[in-house]
Each structure stands twice: as C-alpha cells, then as structure tokens.
Amino acid sequence: MSGGAPISTADERIVLAHGGGGELTQRLVAERFLPKLGNALLSPLTDSAVMDLPAGRAAMTTDAYVVQPLEFPGGDIGRLAVCGTVNDLAVMGARPLALSLAMILEEGLELAVLDRIVDSIAAAAAEAGVVVATGDTKVVERRRGDGLMIATAGIGEMTGDVRQGPGRIRAGDVLLINGPIAEHGLAVMSAREGLRFETDLRSDVAPLNGLIAGLLACGADVRWMRDATRGGLAAVAADIAEASGLSVELDEAAIPMTRTARHASELLGLDPLLVANEGKVVVVVPDSDAAPALAAMRDHPLGRHAAIIGRVTEARPAVVELATRAGGRRLVQRPYGEELPRIC
Amino acid sequence: MSRPEAGRLAERLRAACGDGPCVRLMEVCGTHTVALFRSGVRSLLPENLRLVSGPGCPVCVTSQGYIDAACGLAGRAGVTICTYGDMVRVPGRHGGLEQRRAEGADVLVVYSARDAVRHAAAHPDRQVVFLGVGFETTAPATAAAVLEAQARGLENFTVLSGHKLVIPAMEALLAAGDVPIDGFLCPGHVSIVIGAQAYAPIVRDHGKACVVAGFEPEQMLAGLVRLVEQVRAGRPRLENVYPVAVRDEGNPVALECMYRVFEPADAVWRAMGTIPASGLALRPEYAAWDALRRFDLRIGEDYDPPGCRCGEVIQGKAEPRDCGLFGSECTPRRPIGPCMVSSEGTCAAWYRYGGRVAAGSPAA
Numbered sequence: 001m002s003g004g005a006p007i008s009t010a011d012e013r014i015v016l017a018h019g020g021g022g023e024l025t026q027r028l029v030a031e032r033f034l035p036k037l038g039n040a041l042l043s044p045l046t047d048s049a050v051m052d053l054p055a056g057r058a059a060m061t062t063d064a065y066v067v068q069p070l071e072f073p074g075g076d077i078g079r080l081a082v083c084g085t086v087n088d089l090a091v092m093g094a095r096p097l098a099l100s101l102a103m104i105l106e107e108g109l110e111l112a113v114l115d116r117i118v119d120s121i122a123a124a125a126a127e128a129g130v131v132v133a134t135g136d137t138k139v140v141e142r143r144r145g146d147g148l149m150i151a152t153a154g155i156g157e158m159t160g161d162v163r164q165g166p167g168r169i170r171a172g173d174v175l176l177i178n179g180p181i182a183e184h185g186l187a188v189m190s191a192r193e194g195l196r197f198e199t200d201l202r203s204d205v206a207p208l209n210g211l212i213a214g215l216l217a218c219g220a221d222v223r224w225m226r227d228a229t230r231g232g233l234a235a236v237a238a239d240i241a242e243a244s245g246l247s248v249e250l251d252e253a254a255i256p257m258t259r260t261a262r263h264a265s266e267l268l269g270l271d272p273l274l275v276a277n278e279g280k281v282v283v284v285v286p287d288s289d290a291a292p293a294l295a296a297m298r299d300h301p302l303g304r305h306a307a308i309i310g311r312v313t314e315a316r317p318a319v320v321e322l323a324t325r326a327g328g329r330r331l332v333q334r335p336y337g338e339e340l341p342r343i344c
Numbered sequence: 345m346s347r348p349e350a351g352r353l354a355e356r357l358r359a360a361c362g363d364g365p366c367v368r369l370m371e372v373c374g375t376h377t378v379a380l381f382r383s384g385v386r387s388l389l390p391e392n393l394r395l396v397s398g399p400g401c402p403v404c405v406t407s408q409g410y411i412d413a414a415c416g417l418a419g420r421a422g423v424t425i426c427t428y429g430d431m432v433r434v435p436g437r438h439g440g441l442e443q444r445r446a447e448g449a450d451v452l453v454v455y456s457a458r459d460a461v462r463h464a465a466a467h468p469d470r471q472v473v474f475l476g477v478g479f480e481t482t483a484p485a486t487a488a489a490v491l492e493a494q495a496r497g498l499e500n501f502t503v504l505s506g507h508k509l510v511i512p513a514m515e516a517l518l519a520a521g522d523v524p525i526d527g528f529l530c531p532g533h534v535s536i537v538i539g540a541q542a543y544a545p546i547v548r549d550h551g552k553a554c555v556v557a558g559f560e561p562e563q564m565l566a567g568l569v570r571l572v573e574q575v576r577a578g579r580p581r582l583e584n585v586y587p588v589a590v591r592d593e594g595n596p597v598a599l600e601c602m603y604r605v606f607e608p609a610d611a612v613w614r615a616m617g618t619i620p621a622s623g624l625a626l627r628p629e630y631a632a633w634d635a636l637r638r639f640d641l642r643i644g645e646d647y648d649p650p651g652c653r654c655g656e657v658i659q660g661k662a663e664p665r666d667c668g669l670f671g672s673e674c675t676p677r678r679p680i681g682p683c684m685v686s687s688e689g690t691c692a693a694w695y696r697y698g699g700r701v702a703a704g705s706p707a708a
Contacts, residue, residue, distance in 0.1 A: 324383050327354060
C-alpha cells in the first residue's frame with residue numbers, strides 16, 4: 001500500500017511499516033485507536049501519561065495476554081486484557097483507575113479484526129470505568145506474533161480499610177464464588193481450530209470491580225479474594241491451602257456450573273475445577289459474614305448465581321478436598337500445565 | 345444437586361460385598377480410572393473390593409520403541425509430527441517430543457486425525473505424520489483420515505500406527521494368569537464401537553464377569569454392583585448397564601471404516617511384549633499412507649525407564665504407590681513413565697486425586 005492511501009479497506013492487513021514509527025504508525029494510532037480509546041490522558045500522545053492520584057496507597061499490576069483464537073464466543077483478547085488487569089486490581093481491594101496497553105501486532109493481521117478488538121477494549125474499559133492512559137504498538141514479522149499479543153499495566157487506588165491477606169484466613173471461614181465455573185476455558189476451546197463444537201458456551205470474561213466494590217461496601221469481613229483464572233477454581237483453592245496452612249473442603253454439589261459446561265467438560269475429559277475462568281472471584285469470609293457477603297454478590301448482575309462452595313478446615317496435612325456429588329471424597333490438586341482434551 | 349441414587353448404589357455395593365473374601369475387579373480403561381477417582385466413587389468402595397487399573401490408557405500402553413521412532417521422525421528435515429497432546433510429554437530414550445519441539449522440530453498438537461490431514465493439505469511442502477494411538481475409539485477416525493487423504497490425493501500425509509485392540513490385551517492378561525481378576529468393568533466408549541458382544545469370549549473362555557458401564561458415578565456404581573453380585577453368586581456373565589449408548593453389535597459403520605484401512609497385526613505393548621493380532625497396521629492397499637513404509641522405519645525395542653514400574657501398573661500387577669518413583673522422582677511436573685504423563689494414566693490419577701500419601705489416604 002502506498003503511504004498516501006487511506007488505510008481503511010475491508011481486506012487490508014497490518015504490514016511491517018505500521019510499526020516503523022513513520023506515517024503509517026501515526027495513522028494507525030490516529031485513525032484506529034484514538035477515535036475509540038481517546039481521553040484526556042491518552043489523546044495528547046505524550047511519552048508518559050501524567051495524572052493526579054488520590055492521596056493514599058496505590059496498587060499496580062501488569063499482565064500479558066496471548067489467546068487463540070483472538071476472538072471467541074463471549075469475548076476476545078482485547079476484552080480479556082482489560083478485564084484481566086481490572087480484576088487483578090479489584091481483588092486486591094483497589095479501585096481501578098487507568099491502564100496501559102501495549103499491542104504487538106503480527107504482520108498480516110486483518111485490520112478488520114484489529115478494529116473489532118479495539119472496539120471491544122473501548123467497551124470493556126467503559127464497562128469497568130477505567131481509561132487507557134497510555135499505549136504502544138509494535139509490529140513483528142509474520143509467524144512471529146500469534147496475530148496479536150497484548151501487554152497491560154494497571155493502576156488503582158486502595159480504598160478504605162482493606163486488610164485482606166491469606167494470613168487472615170481461619171478455620172471455619174467459608175468460600176464463595178460469584179457464579180458458574182469453567183466457561184471461559186471451555187468457550188475458547190470450543191472455538192479452537194480442530195476442536196470446534198457447537199455449543200452455546202460463552203466466556204465469562206467480565207470486569208469484577210463493580211461486584212467487588214459492592215461486596216466490600218456490605219461490611220462483610222473479606223479475609224481474602226482471588227480471581228480464578230488459569231488453573232481454575234482448583235488453583236485458587238490450592239493457593240488458600242498453601243498460603244494459610246489450613247485445608248479447604250469444596251462441596252461439588254454447591255459449585256455453580258451450567259449443564260452445558262458440565263457436558264462439554266465430560267466430552268473433552270476435562271476436570272471443570274481446573275478450567276480457566278475470566279469473570280469469577282473466590283472470596284473467603286468468616287462463617288458469620290457469609291449471608292451478607294452472598295447477598296451483596298447476588299445483588300450484582302455478575303453475581304446472580306453466587307454461592308457458598310466450601311469451607312476452610314483444620315484438617316492436616318493442608319490439602320484441598322472435594323466432597324463429590326456421588327457422596328465420595330477426593331483430593332483437588334493444582335494442575336500441572338495446560339489441560340488438554342483427552343485422546344478417547 | 346447431590347445424587348441420592350449414587351448413595352443407594354454405594355449401599356447396595358457394600359451389601360453385595362458383604363464380609364466375604366476380597367473381590368478384585370479391573371477397570372480396563374483409563375477414562376474409568378480417572379472418572380472413578382474424580383467422582384469420588386473410589387472412596388465409597390468397601391475394603392474387600394479392590395479395583396485395579398488395566399491396559400486401557402492409550403499413551404501408557406504405547407511401547408517405548410514407538411515413542412523413540414516418533415522422536416526420530418520428528419528430527420528429520422521436512423517432517424511435521426501431528427499428535428494428540430498427551431504423547432508430547434512422554435519421555436523417550438533421548439528426551440521426548442516436547443524436547444524435540446524445543447530443539448526446533450515441528451511438532452503440532454491436534455485434536456483429531458482430520459486436522460492432521462487438513463494440515464497436510466495446507467502445507468504441501470511438509471511431510472505430515474500423524475501419530476495414530478488409541479483403541480477402537482480413535483482408530484476409526486484415523487482410518488477416516490487416511491480415506492480422506494486418499495480421496496484428496498495427498499502424498500504428504502502418513503500415519504504411524506500405534507493403534508491397539510482392547511480384547512486381545514484382556515485375553516493376554518488372563519492367559520498370563522499372574523494377575524488375579526474376578527471381573528472387568530468394561531469401558532463405555534470403546535464398547536460403543538466394538539459392541540457389548542465383543543466381551544463374550546472373556547466370559548465364555550475365561551469365566552470372568554464383564555459389565556459394560558458408562559462414566560457417570562451411578563453408571564460405574566451400577567456396573568460394580570452387578571460385577572460383585574455375579575462374582576458372589578459364582579455366575580459370571582456379560583451384562584450391559586449402558587444400553588443407551590452401547591449396542592450388542594457396536595457401531596458397524598465405524599468398524600467397517602476401521603477394517604477397510606487397517607488389519608489386525610501383532611503389536612508391542614509396553615512391558616507386555618508382543619501380543620498377537622492386538623494392533624492395527626495399515627493394509628497393503630494403503631501402504632502409501634503408512635509412515636513405516638514411507639520412511640522405512642522399524643519400531644525399536646521396548647523398555648521401561650530405570651526404576652519405572654508403569655509396565656506392571658498397566659497390567660494390574662502393581663499399584664502406583666508400589667513404585668519407588670511415584671510421587672517422589674516421578675510427578676506430573678516431571679514424569680518418568682507414561683502412566684504419570686497421560687491425563688488418563690493410572691499414576692497421574694492416583695497422584696492427582698488420591699494423593700501421594702500411601703495406604704490410609706481417604707481415596708486409596
């Protein structure tokens with residue numbers, strides 16, 4: 001494409017020159033990013049965004065996003081990046097304020113795909129009430145970039161008297177989750193080349209800061225929170241056991257899961273406890289605060305199916321056990337790596 | 345929602361076992377092994393009912409020689425290996441496919457044999473080799489892939505067949521006679537293809553109880569109840585408690601497809617040696633898609649990694665906790681034997697769901 005032509009026809013793709021720092025780079029930013037993401041911090045395109053922070057403590061986080069396919073039922077890599085960053089701040093009890101966004105584009109990426117993903121970033125940021133304060137783009141050669149990779153950082157304001165930490169977990173505390181598990185991982189897998197199966201599964205990817213703010217405001221003594229992403233509910237339960245030195249007992253019958261997700265897990269031979277979520281938070285509160293915490297979570301649209309799913313016990317050694325639907329018991333362990341569908 | 349039916353069946357199972365001598369049942373298939381743990385059914389079994397895992401995990405029964413041959417192929421210029429995920433992590437003599445891939449070999453994880461065919465069609469400059477492993481559940485799909493490659497005239501697609509047949513392995517185990525087994529919990533999904541009647545020789549010739557069951561807790565418990573009742577009554581029979589999915593004659597279309605492309609051949613099973621007519625080789629008419637012929641390959645010797653007892657585990661001769669490496673040197677993070685690699689492997693299931701703790705652990 002020549003430097004002077006507008007970069008907007010339907011089948012156009014990212015070329016190396018988009019990352020060259022010249023006119024194409026400038027126009028990529030001006031025509032495709034700023035109209036959707038622009039705000040007082042980002043739009044001047046200064047080398048750093050300069051902002052006022054509320055007095056007090058701040059939380060900062062960073063994360064990188066690679067996912068195939070880039071777009072999947074219920075979300076895409078852009079929504080994932082915004083929500084993942086927001087959620088990492090929110091579970092620390094921070095109010096997310098601003099994000100940075102670095103996008104590594106692969107030569108050949110369709111501009112139409114990029115446009116949809118930027119739209120999705122803008123929508124997710126608006127939903128979460130955060131701004132993209134600063135950004136960067138780079139282009140890598142074909143086959144060296146997986147289409148699009150995103151790195152973010154996020155900054156948030158620590159609010160009120162948040163004292164949560166694994167050291168505050170006590171035997172007798174209960175675990176809550178805000179809704180059905182395993183949907184993100186299964187939705188992404190269902191969209192993957194070669195595994196495509198028809199399902200109405202959608203990723204649960206969502207910003208949890210609103211739900212968490214409501215929970216913290218209800219007055220329940222939140223001992224500890226973590227979003228259950230990679231490694232699923234099992235990894236968070238294992239975190240609790242490891243960090244507190246106490247055991248966790250999960251009640252399979254109480255763990256929310258849709259029938260579709262259950263069937264899809266069975267079909268693929270996956271343990272739903274190990275499958276990733278992107279819009280689920282596990283919360284530990286004292287037994288006496290379980291009812292108000294549950295009510296506060298259910299008050300939020302992302303927590304309508306919130307449930308009490310287990311409790312912390314003194315059993316030694318510190319393990320995670322599942323009381324199964326069938327009336328049996330078994331251990332729950334942190335998964336080794338990516339869960340792969342079984343052979344037969 | 346809990347499952348009261350499972351509780352009732354567990355009660356019936358305890359009643360059937362009574363206080364008689366120990367009943368030893370083999371769950372043939374890795375999917376049952378995992379489902380029995382995952383659902384907690386194992387923790388409900390009375391003490392005088394022992395479940396031993398059988399040779400039904402596709403990755404676990406694959407001989408080390410096959411793994412080494414696949415790794416050798418992966419090292420060749422121009423070759424792309426397409427494989428199911430679990431195979432990637434099985435260690436070979438000089439590292440497994442995972443290491444080959446890290447060193448630059450083109451190893452692609454696929455979810456079906458058809459994907460490998462598609463990959464071959466899209467990459468005519470590469471020789472694409474699909475690692476065909478698994479039992480009658482996956483073999484028809486591999487056969488269909490070969491037929492598709494033939495129809496599309498693809499000359500850069502081949503199959504390295506490690507496919508195996510379930511019944512000959514069960515017969516070989518019984519013929520060896522060194523594993524006391526009273527009956528078999530037969531796998532629902534293989535049986536969908538081969539049909540319940542396929543187990544008739546096990547009952548007729550060996551006098552062992554056979555019950556075909558699905559993978560839901562209630563289905564597995566119902567299967568175990570029938571098995572124990574048969575054993576206690578001294579009247580071994582063939583029963584199918586999964587009639588919704590499994591028919592007596594199986595799936596004739598899948599079988600026809602499988603036997604059009606493959607023929608039974610002697611096969612080397614990990615630690616069990618060569619079992620006559622227990623594997624599937626490509627028929628001469630399909631030699632063009634046979635990786636053994638295309639690359640003039642020979643499958644080398646089988647061997648166990650030093651100290652590894654996977655061979656005994658897949659024959660029900662040892663439990664994972666009997667192996668000195670289990671849970672110490674050999675873990676899912678750094679597996680030594682295939683039973684720890686595969687998600688369907690007995691050792692992986694014990695490690696993940698039963699704990700590293702030996703006797704006395706709740707699920708052991």
